[in-house]
Amino acid sequence: MDAIIAWAVGLMVTWAPPGSSLIKDAIETPEEGRARYQEIARAAAKVAYDPELKPLFGGPRGRAETMALLLAIASYESGFRRDVDLGLGKLARGSGTDSCLLQIRVGAGKTPEGWTHEDLVSDREKCFRAGLRLIKGSFGACRKQDPRDRLSAYTRGRCIVNDRLSRARIGRAQSVARSPMTDAEILASAQKPAPVAPPSAPVPAGNDS
Numbered sequence: 001m002d003a004i005i006a007w008a009v010g011l012m013v014t015w016a017p018p019g020s021s022l023i024k025d026a027i028e029t030p031e032e033g034r035a036r037y038q039e040i041a042r043a044a045a046k047v048a049y050d051p052e053l054k055p056l057f058g059g060p061r062g063r064a065e066t067m068a069l070l071l072a073i074a075s076y077e078s079g080f081r082r083d084v085d086l087g088l089g090k091l092a093r094g095s096g097t098d099s100c101l102l103q104i105r106v107g108a109g110k111t112p113e114g115w116t117h118e119d120l121v122s123d124r125e126k127c128f129r130a131g132l133r134l135i136k137g138s139f140g141a142c143r144k145q146d147p148r149d150r151l152s153a154y155t156r157g158r159c160i161v162n163d164r165l166s167r168a169r170i171g172r173a174q175s176v177a178r179s180p181m182t183d184a185e186i187l188a189s190a191q192k193p194a195p196v197a198p199p200s201a202p203v204p205a206g207n208d209s
Helices: 002-015 030-048 062-077 082-086 117-122 124-141 164-174 183-191
Strands: none
Touching (some): 002 030, 030 062, 030 082, 062 164, 062 183
16 A cells, blocks of 8 residues: 555645645645645545445556546645645635535535534545545536546536536546556555564573572
């Protein structure tokens, strides 16, 4: 799993170099930002590589492509900013009703999963799970559109032909370098048991004579 995390962080750093924001609640050092990016990538990977969830795309790297799209959308919606990620300050919620890195419009209510704004910003995995559901819904609603426009129900609230917002996000995800491992390899590595340390050698009894 470490290889896919490193790959994802590389994408994120390219799209939104950490430590560059001047917004009060988003200020952090590049080192702090990169460490936070690692945790964001791990949360996205837990969702994209969840065997119980169907990925957005097929093929041997369909889950990696799903993860890339989740992160590409987040890069446009939030720029991975610290304040948006952690729900800090008045600028973190976009229009005032949006939440977390994917700017999911939840307002003061709850997602269909039962998650509030506070849930989404306190648990990145929930943010990505709720986002994946919305993306799948958009892909289904806009299935007759050009594949590049199938995110328009997510970005615009309805299916639109030649939607620049949808095309920008999908185009960014599709332009990334291929993931270093196949989905099967990643899933197999995640299932390997942790190595067991060999037992310590017994300490010889002391000689009291």
